[in-house]
Amino acid sequence: MNDLDGVSGDRSKLSLRQEASGQPLTRRNHFNAQSELVKSTAITASRLGNLMEGVMPQTELTSAQMRRRFRLALWAELKILWPIVSALLLIQFILGIIAGYIEQWSLGESLYFTSITGLTIGYGDFAPKHFISRVGAVIIGMVGVVLMGLIAAIAVRALDAQGTDRRS
Structure with missing residues (x-):
């Protein structure tokens, strides 16, 4: 024995x-x-x-535990990509303020325009009339698409990491 x-x-x-x-x-x-x-x-x-190994019974995670793991994984991903996200947001807001200055909008209207254009919603209540402002709006929209894709990728990676932790 x-x-x-x-x-x-x-x-x-x-x-x-x-x-x-x-x-x-x-x-x-x-x-x-x-x-x-x-x-x-x-x-x-x-x-x-x-x-x-293999003798330990598998237990299901509660929804609170799964949410906590997702938030931790999301935070870990955001810590890595925060400089990129910040730079993209900064580019958007600078271009929006410049477009607002050219179009003679207030700061609030400029930031509103930037947010709506960057999220690709485009209500149409503020529309640039000058060529430079329109070019800025196109760039804001393109940067917004990249930013939303990056945020979606971060969320997917956090979900994947949470699922991987759950399987192990």
Whole structure:
């Protein structure tokens, strides 16, 4: 009999002890059982982890846990790409302020025009009349498309990372 046979016997004894005491077999109880096994045997923790692999029951994540993982993954992606997102927003707003100055709009109207054009909504309540302003509006729209694509890509990567964490 090798030392691994003793561990599997101890594991079943611990599981039976938990069932007899009325404790549900949850991930925490399995972790406690695993901790007791490490203390009670001479096997190293890494060998025990390899032994217990596949024995740990899979539990479903709650929606709150999934939202938290998504927010953490989204934040990690935004920390990497924040300089690019900031630069694109800055380009849009500078072009919008310039277009507003040329068209003699107020600052609020210029920022509103920039937001509506950058999101490619285009209500049409503010339309540039000068050629330079129109070129600026086209550039604002193009930068807006790139920006929205980048934000969508960040969200997809965060969802993918959250799903990958869930599978592991």
